[in-house]
Amino acid sequence: MRKSNKKVNAAIIIIGNEILSGRTQDVNVVTISKWLNEMGVNLEEVRIIPDNEYSIIKNVNELKRKFNYVFTTGGIGPTHDDITAKSISKAFNLTYGYHTKAYKILEKYYGKAKFNIGRKKMSKMPIKASLILNPTSGAPGFIVGNVYCLPGVPSILKSMLGGLKYKIKGGKKIFSKSISIRTVESEIAQPLEKINRNFKKVDIGSYPFFKLGKIGVSIVIRSSDKKEIDVCYKEIVDFLKKEKINIIENK
Amino acid sequence: MRKSNKKVNAAIIIIGNEILSGRTQDVNVVTISKWLNEMGVNLEEVRIIPDNEYSIIKNVNELKRKFNYVFTTGGIGPTHDDITAKSISKAFNLTYGYHTKAYKILEKYYGKAKFNIGRKKMSKMPIKASLILNPTSGAPGFIVGNVYCLPGVPSILKSMLGGLKYKIKGGKKIFSKSISIRTVESEIAQPLEKINRNFKKVDIGSYPFFKLGKIGVSIVIRSSDKKEIDVCYKEIVDFLKKEKINIIENK
Numbered sequence: 001m002r003k004s005n006k007k008v009n010a011a012i013i014i015i016g017n018e019i020l021s022g023r024t025q026d027v028n029v030v031t032i033s034k035w036l037n038e039m040g041v042n043l044e045e046v047r048i049i050p051d052n053e054y055s056i057i058k059n060v061n062e063l064k065r066k067f068n069y070v071f072t073t074g075g076i077g078p079t080h081d082d083i084t085a086k087s088i089s090k091a092f093n094l095t096y097g098y099h100t101k102a103y104k105i106l107e108k109y110y111g112k113a114k115f116n117i118g119r120k121k122m123s124k125m126p127i128k129a130s131l132i133l134n135p136t137s138g139a140p141g142f143i144v145g146n147v148y149c150l151p152g153v154p155s156i157l158k159s160m161l162g163g164l165k166y167k168i169k170g171g172k173k174i175f176s177k178s179i180s181i182r183t184v185e186s187e188i189a190q191p192l193e194k195i196n197r198n199f200k201k202v203d204i205g206s207y208p209f210f211k212l213g214k215i216g217v218s219i220v221i222r223s224s225d226k227k228e229i230d231v232c233y234k235e236i237v238d239f240l241k242k243e244k245i246n247i248i249e250n251k
Numbered sequence: 252m253r254k255s256n257k258k259v260n261a262a263i264i265i266i267g268n269e270i271l272s273g274r275t276q277d278v279n280v281v282t283i284s285k286w287l288n289e290m291g292v293n294l295e296e297v298r299i300i301p302d303n304e305y306s307i308i309k310n311v312n313e314l315k316r317k318f319n320y321v322f323t324t325g326g327i328g329p330t331h332d333d334i335t336a337k338s339i340s341k342a343f344n345l346t347y348g349y350h351t352k353a354y355k356i357l358e359k360y361y362g363k364a365k366f367n368i369g370r371k372k373m374s375k376m377p378i379k380a381s382l383i384l385n386p387t388s389g390a391p392g393f394i395v396g397n398v399y400c401l402p403g404v405p406s407i408l409k410s411m412l413g414g415l416k417y418k419i420k421g422g423k424k425i426f427s428k429s430i431s432i433r434t435v436e437s438e439i440a441q442p443l444e445k446i447n448r449n450f451k452k453v454d455i456g457s458y459p460f461f462k463l464g465k466i467g468v469s470i471v472i473r474s475s476d477k478k479e480i481d482v483c484y485k486e487i488v489d490f491l492k493k494e495k496i497n498i499i500e501n502k
Binding site for chain 1: 265268269270271272273274275276277278280281282283284285288294295296297298299300301302306328329330331332367368369370372373404406425427436437438439440441443444447454455456457458459461471473
């Protein structure tokens with residue numbers, strides 16, 4: 001992974017009827033977002049769309065122009081409802097067919113005798129795409145332009161991110177600090193707004209939580225400027241102490 | 252809830268930096284989607300966007316034209332980063348201010364003495380909006396046009412859906428059946444594709460899973476036509492029996 005001083009952003013397109021129908025809980029957004037944070041890439045939008053060629057093409061074309069990186073998850077398996085690779089080929093106007101290297105990887109993985117049509121399909125993609133290697137289950141993901149296509153199965157996706165890291169050019173890293181307190185949001189809204197006005201380079205978020213029957217608020221401070229976070233953090237802690245608000249945890 | 256025979260669709264806009272940053276796992280998509288399914292409303296798109304006025308206005312305006320219903324979650328609390336109500340007012344070109352009924356509800360909920368500026372802010376919204384009552388924590392959501400604004404806290408959101416049901420005009424209900432089998436997707440890809448071609452009104456999805464160290468595939472059949480599901484289901488089960496593929500569970 002190389003680094004720049006610019007802001008670098010990304011979007012995710014989750015392709016999957018099973019997520020939209022509520023059958024499956026997506027967990028890939030959290031995984032990819034945290035991985036991007038580490039590299040100084042800011043996730044700025046996520047779209048969940050159906051396994052539908054028109055939707056895939058439209059959303060990929062829209063987001064690839066708007067963001068530095070676009071990650072897709074899902075739809076690159078062997079069955080009839082896996083249409084991501086074909087749709088991405090169309091979005092980029094690229095030839096869709098057997099990718100020589102992917103074909104060889106899968107043929108080796110399954111062995112010639114067991115390399116059936118379904119398995120062969122997993123090597124069909126834009127024929128000039130770069131591959132994202134898959135240490136878990138053989139079938140690679142792929143990259144065309146700034147679009148990175150990953151599988152939907154969380155454990156397989158996770159295993160592929162390690163090898164992908166060096167292909168991402170990160171930007172300024174986003175740091176964060178959080179303070180959990182025993183109060184309700186409406187008790188701290190005014191002073192927090194005042195502090196927020198003084199820190200233009202800092203993003204202050206306030207999130208109510210309910211844990212073991214007790215309520216509280218987490219204040220999260222995020223910025224690419226570590227010093228600003230520290231100054232802002234101190235100001236918030238000072239006001240909490242002054243107001244005698246109980247700090248449960250800070251990290 | 253009234254019913255029609257038409258297809259009715261919806262989109263969700265999740266407003267929240269905490270979801271994009273990976274700090275918080277969204278669970279509201281599953282909740283809302285399942286609730287919509289029950290009413291015959293098909294969730295067709297989800298967007299996760301930051302707490303940013305421009306993004307909220309742009310996405311709300313885009314999706315409210317495209318879908319029968321749009322649900323937003325998040326950003327209607329008392330703190331400075333809660334900007335959903337103001338942004339939605341701008342998107343609809345409506346006056347933003349204290350909503351008389353919401354103000355009265357919150358004043359009664361907190362009592363005059365404890366009704367501070369932060370709490371009062373939660374009654375600021377498009378002044379002519381309809382309210383979505385909140386049995387858990389007082390602060391109401393609101394409706395303008397076909398856009399329904401709900402809070403981000405999952406337990407509060409859940410508690411508000413019950414009262415909202417009668418305001419949604421549902422369409423044809425989507426039914427589903429699923430079969431879990433002990434095999435890998437690539438073993439069933441070809442026959443499944445063949446069956447899929449024969450059932451135009453049915454959506455067949457295939458999803459690999461890993462449970463307790465064992466792999467398997469769930470085949471999910473969805474359609475608004477219950478009879479077609481039954482015929483398709485039978486055809487799949489017949490082929491599985493013929494191929495001697497072990498069925499673990501069907502429902």
